[in-house]
Amino acid sequence: MAHHHCHGGEDGHGGHHHHDHGEDPAVKFSLYTKIDTERVMCWNEAEEGSGRTVFTAWEDRMDRDEMVESDVDPELLFHIPIPKKITLRNVSARKSSIA
Numbered sequence: 001m002a003h004h005h006c007h008g009g010e011d012g013h014g015g016h017h018h019h020d021h022g023e024d025p026a027v028k029f030s031l032y033t034k035i036d037t038e039r040v041m042c043w044n045e046a047e048e049g050s051g052r053t054v055f056t057a058w059e060d061r062m063d064r065d066e067m068v069e070s071d072v073d074p075e076l077l078f079h080i081p082i083p084k085k086i087t088l089r090n091v092s093a094r095k096s097s098i099a
Contacts, residue, residue, distance in 0.1 A: 031091070032057050034082050041079040046071040051078060067096055 035055055042051020046069040053066040070076050 029089075030058050031082075031086070031088070034084060034086055036081040036083055039079075039081045042068060043077040044070045044072055044075060051076065055080075061092065061094070064096070 032055055037052050037055055040052040040055065045051045050066075050068040054068050056063060056066065068076060
């Protein structure tokens with residue numbers, strides 16, 4: 001079935017309407033909800049347990065309160081347990097502006 005909607009008022013109703021285009025796919029298909037965060041491991045972390053705190057919900061992605069720093073070199077190695085089979089399409093990572 002074809003779907004048609006118009007935003008310019010040319011739909012014959014003389015106005016416009018508001019409608020929901022659905023939930024943001026980044027929220028709907030969030031990898032965060034699939035991660036067993038209690039079992040996340042991070043090698044080379046300066047503070048034990050800080051590696052599991054950096055995995056956040058999409059809406060909290062800009063929160064700078066949680067971070068993980070390496071204790072010996074610029075690399076961090078993570079073990080991220082995901083109990084169910086998933087299809088991974090995109091991963092976002094952000095580095096701190098703190099040098």
